[in-house]
Amino acid sequence: MHAKTRLSPQARLHIWAGFCTSLIGVGLSRFAYSALIPAIIDQQWFSPGSVAYLGAANLAGYLIGASGARPAAARLGSCNALRLAMLVAAISFFTCAQPASFTWFFIWRVLSGISGGFLIVLAAPTILPSVAVENRGFAMGLIFSGVGTGIIISGTLVPVLISHDLSWAWIGLGAICVVLMASAWFLLPSDPARTTAQSTANATGGAKSGNTPQKKWPEITVWLVGLVYSLVAISLVPHMVFLVDYSARILALGNGFGGLCWTVFGAGALCGPVTLGKFGDRFGFRITLIGMLMVDMVMTVIPALGDDKLLLLVSAFVVGATVPGVVSLILGWIHELIDDATARQQAWSFATTLFAIGQAIFAYVFAWMFSLGAKQAHHIYILAGIAAAAAMILTFIFPTLQSRLTRAGSRPATSSSAAE
Template sequence: MLDTHAPPRSSVWLPIFAGLCASLVSIGLARFAYTPLIPSLIQAQWFSANDVVYLGAANLVGYLIGALIGRPLAQRTSNKSALRVMMVAVTLAFFACGFPLSVVWFFAWRLLSGIAGGAIMVLVAATVLPHVPAARRGLASGAIFLGIGLGIAGSGTIVPPLLSLGLQQTWFGLGLLALVLTAASWFAWPTGTLHEAPAPSDTSARTPSGVYLLFAQYAFMAAGLVPAMVFLVDYVARGLGDGAHIGAMIWVMYGLGAIVGPVTYGFLADKLGARLSIRVVLVVQAIAVGLLPFAGSFTGLAVLAVILGSFPPGIVPLALARVHELLPNHHQQQVAWSRATVSFATFQALSGFAYSALFNSSGGQHALLFMIAAGAIVVALALELGMILLNRRPLGTVPTHTLIAAGNLK
């Protein structure tokens, strides 16, 4: 069990603020601010078009590495120290990217920023949420990962004015913003640690099957969100022929959805439970992605962009809440969340390369990518529906761990 050395209610929001800053710097800015920089990187002849795509993938690969090493790194130091170091690493990467010395140089720093993002994603919730009342953890996790949404929105609003000053100045501006956020959050991380009593040695205690179901669902969610996240602007600008200006406006709408998503989804998890909330969100997202190739009007595209934008940052607090529903032990929660993040990162990286290859081989067929993405989300939903079908068997004949996976037991 956890001890009760939690901070007073008035100080709960300081750790949440630190978590928001961490997700904003390491993922919101480090990953998503790169998207609107791609045309300028090519036009300024810093790198070729092929190299720019390759450099974009470096962040996704780094994210997977960071998800794998996050917990071991924290065990050697502490969660707070690891989070601080990772935020400093991202800040340095922004400044370093202002100097296009070579493709290898740029790749290394983009890789490092991805590593920091993966490590922070694994550690931030485990560091902050134990200091938040259980009934508010869904909303709190949404607030933490709101930083991702703010970064997506900021990439469409902050980067264009910075680009008017120059490409190098844009990287320096992002680095300065990351530095300010790192400094602002430095002393906001929790000072006390909630210690967990050693778990009893019980070899019969196993991870519920529902956790493995979540890993699989989370992986297919990652595969389902990549096409809209990567190709939406290009689809509007070139695929529909609406031009870069309309594409940028749609990206801003995507960013607005990303701001609303984490807190909204976290609130749903608190009110409806994570299991039901995941079902609802998957249905809505599958419909939205499936409708994207058929939306010709600006209004239709804008509405779909808001819905789709809520998904990448919004599913994080949902998945985290589901982990907490299935596993009451804090250490088990940390391990499961780390593995879930690795599952997500792996499929996200693989999907990024696969969709890019398919896009090139199909002659730039955006609709094909969106249909495959919708199919991936449907698979994520079908995985749980398959478990639900087991409920038709008499409960006495169904193993307990299967009931947990299907949702009858927590």
């Protein structure tokens, strides 16, 4: 076990910049929209079905952003890509401040999702090298606690702004993004992206000389981690996208309780990353992930079991803690499994892409089920529990499965070599 060291002043500034990126890219750009949904429907900007599809559009954009973040960083530099993403996220709020066509909103919700994908994939790998190894779980927790902070801001501030005007809610959130962007703009650490890009170019050049390039990361390992991450994504979608409307309208508990659920969800998201990051530092990230998923496979199902307010609030808090907390755990697990910094960043980008694929596909599947009525809406939470259970089992058997698949994958190559 490592002895704890204090964060240096420089590391604290870098972590603050990372906190701002997660707050803008996910805490506000994605989750503030959930708090706006009841007002958007009540004021007839869009129908309930259209609102659900606009929520899913952000997740589709996140997939595009997660996939394109590393190529963009190689071309622009990580810091410039992060700054561009923060700027787009801020602009997206102002462009949605007045009623407009579904297409217009869809485009900007996708763009806000792309910016979120950039910010999540690039921020932590850019910042963590400036943090001591034994403090990285804690640092990741601080960075990703921006997600919970954004949810709390949206759960408390949005109702106040909506009471004046829905347009003011969009403008107010955009103004917060601008302030956060300005405070983080010059605090990002020196840009490692071009060094990474040069290393990649050198590796490509080496291949031309006839040498066989080595794999950047162990494929089976990263595929398994990515599969776990994508299953967790599926389990989180119902709470992330539909919780407010589900509790307020489907369970008939009213908009007030829906807003309370969202605030409690945000409180969990604020506490989760730091707490789970500390557990990861102490007990190991895979073990912590198993424990978290054992709890989650129960908590994700609770909304389907009835309208008990206390249980719903507990479910909101626990799943809220998981939403950003699992980001810290998966990234920490990758750091445990892979030593090379470039390979870790590749693996993190790949795993985040798989997370985004699961999230985006099932956001649309669940949006379709949600639009069918109360009975189908209940079923999405049952499916979420099944996905969490599958992720827990896969994480638990990971060492055995990894070993067997690695041996199985090596046999054809060995047999082929012997035949030659």
